[in-house]
Amino acid sequence: MKNLLIINASPRGERSVTRDLTKLFATKWMEANPDYTIHHREVGREPIPHVSELWISATFKPAELRTEEEIDILKISDMYIAEIKAADVIVLGTPMYNWSIPSVLKAYLDQVIRANETVKMRPDDPKNPYRGLLKDKKVYLLFSRGNAGYERDEYYAHMNFQTEYLKTVFKIMGLTDIQEIALNGSAFDQEVYEQSKKDVYSKIAEMASNDKIIA
Numbered sequence: 001m002k003n004l005l006i007i008n009a010s011p012r013g014e015r016s017v018t019r020d021l022t023k024l025f026a027t028k029w030m031e032a033n034p035d036y037t038i039h040h041r042e043v044g045r046e047p048i049p050h051v052s053e054l055w056i057s058a059t060f061k062p063a064e065l066r067t068e069e070e071i072d073i074l075k076i077s078d079m080y081i082a083e084i085k086a087a088d089v090i091v092l093g094t095p096m097y098n099w100s101i102p103s104v105l106k107a108y109l110d111q112v113i114r115a116n117e118t119v120k121m122r123p124d125d126p127k128n129p130y131r132g133l134l135k136d137k138k139v140y141l142l143f144s145r146g147n148a149g150y151e152r153d154e155y156y157a158h159m160n161f162q163t164e165y166l167k168t169v170f171k172i173m174g175l176t177d178i179q180e181i182a183l184n185g186s187a188f189d190q191e192v193y194e195q196s197k198k199d200v201y202s203k204i205a206e207m208a209s210n211d212k213i214i215a
Contacts (some may be wrong), residue, residue, distance in 0.1 A: 004029060004036045005065035005087035009094035009105040010042040017186055021204060025091050025140065028208035041083060041108075048107040049076060059114055077111040084112055088137045090175070092166070096145040100161040109169055118173040132174020139170050141180040142204070146187030148196075179207065200213035 006026055010016040026038055049055075055077070058070035066074075084090065094101055115121055120131040143163065149156035150163070167178055183200045186194045 001037045002033070003086050004033075004038045005041065005083055005091045006038060006093065007090065007108075009044045009108075010103050011102070011104070013045075014017075016044075016095075017183060018095055018142055020183075021142040021144070021183065021200070022091055022093035024201060025142065025204050025208045026145055028040045028205045029089070032209045039083060039087070040083045041080070044102060046104070048111065050106050050107050051110045059116075059145045072194045077114060077117075078114065079186055080108065080112045081114060081117050084118070084134065084137075087137060089140070090170075091140045091142065092144040094144075094162070094166075096143065096150070096160075099159045099175065100128040101166065113169060113173060130172045132172055134174040137175050137177070139175050139178045140207070141166055143180065143182035144186060145182060145184045148184040148188075148192075150184065151184070173190070181207070 001207075004026065006022050008016070008019055008022055010018050029034060040096060052073070054070065055073050057143040058066055058074050059077075061070065081138070094105055097103075116133075118133050120133055122129050123132055134162065141163070145162075147156065148154075151157060163180060163182075167180070170178055181200060181203055185196055186205055
């Protein structure tokens with residue numbers, strides 16, 4: 001069986017825009033790819049620890065030399081990384097918070113962007129110091145934003161610290177097959193937003209139904 005990993009970064013439940021997007025994607029994907037299993041990681045509703053000094057020292061120590069305390073502090077990171085490694089397709093749904101991402105999502109990414117697990121450091125090449133260790137996975141980024149105008153060359157593009165950041169960190173981990181789609185304007189003109197919602201839902205359904213991984 002192949003694995004579809006759904007990562008939800010919103011703390012909201014039924015009122016979450018991005019949860020609706022990831023749910024739609026998962027439904028359409030499973031209809032087109034019934035050989036997949038789905039795993040959910042509810043980043044937005046979990047207490048994700050921040051990186052600490054002990055965490056840092058543990059990650060850079062050979063596994064066989066780690067103390068029980070160091071092994072214990074890496075357990076959550078190990079679990080998240082194992083989920084990503086096992087996934088064939090990763091779908092991340094996240095709202096834009098203050099022109100960037102929710103802090104819990106940043107904490108989650110700090111747990112999975114880890115030396116010798118998802119990234120290999122190359123100190124001999126300072127202009128290209130990272131080699132991603134994850135391969136052969138598709139990544140779909142599903143965004144929601146209260147306003148519009150955040151796409152490239154639009155009037156708020158310079159304030160969009162959500163899109164390029166997430167694309168960059170996945171690429172650093174070795175995942176370059178990335179597609180994105182955003183539902184904009186939920187906090188403003190409701191009529192315009194509803195039309196945008198219909199368009200985005202249609203695009204997500206088409207994307208999930210027609211995009212497949214060939215073994």
